[in-house]
Amino acid sequence: MSGLELQDISKRFGNFTAVDNVRLSVPHGTFVCMLGPSGCGKTTLLRMIAGLEEPSSGRVVLDGGDLTPVPTHKRNLGMVFQSLALFPHLNVGENIAYPLRIRGVDRGAQKKRVDELLAMIHLTGYGDRPVSKLSGGQRQRVAIARALAISPKLFLLDEPLSALDAKLREAMQVELRQLQQQLGITTIVVTHDQREAMTMADLVVVMGEGRIRQAAPPIEIYRRPADAFVADFIGSTNLLDVEADGAGRATVLGRAVPGLEMPSGKNKGVISVRPEDVHLTAPAEGTVAGKVTFVRDLGGTIETFVEAEGKTIVAVTTPRERTGFSAGDPVGIVLPRENCVVLDA
């Protein structure tokens, strides 16, 4: 296969397993976001792909060739890490040209490539500026250009945008994705931020405790999470215990959800239903009756918190479909069968 393959990679530090038998195929040109709680092994996995950490077992294979024994500087990688480490004594152009210079590329070719890269990151004309005179977002773009200078086969980034404020980060996510699509380069980004992953990725890899919990396109992860851990980690969701009644129907909070059946062989589990899929109605018309405890109007969306049978359920609506409920109102909660995903507890 053309692309990257992680073949049963593990990393142990003493008795502790940081990465546990990870197997993943990444077709050429794919943008991967690795996501998961702190300490789940994302950075360790990225460092093994980069050759900065040796796997305890398993192989890293790129375009059919085994990279595992190849030292980092011969892996043909572009890397951007959280601490950018631009060289403060070099100007923008010299920073970008650095990897070319140390590879002995001649001056004319260096200049041509730097100009191409400056155009690509929308900083044409900035070559002679000291890096200290750049904004955070511009510095980030220079670090990206420097990593891409050698036209790497694989582009690895660890929390590249985490130092930027929220607005700039969102803009840079779009920019990074567009740049990656333009270049068609296989890219792996480690992030904490699930919105970032949803924005950029072709393939989202959710990790937990050193293992891959689910690897799938973003919308599939959102709509069809593999388990409650993934459902809760990606976006917000309502997780409610579900049980089969005598007829195999799924019951939530003591009521059968119309039309929802338990998967065969399953008696208990959890349903995940996204807040935007929960409908609120008159008390007698819902699957379950509850009481509004809090309404949060965020302008673009309205979140309504409802308590039912000791559980809090959140419904999100847009101002256009304003429900008009306020705290203290009795309501009916409708859990549409098609939006309920039954998962293992």
Ligand code: ATP
């Ligand atoms: P974060 O999001 O916080 O950066 P992460 O998912 O990237 O976390 P890693 O940095 O890969 O997590 O670390 C995974 C686990 O391995 C952690 O428990 C960490 O303490 C441990 N670990 C990482 N490097 C070493 C090391 N050199 N020696 C011992 N333990 C390590």
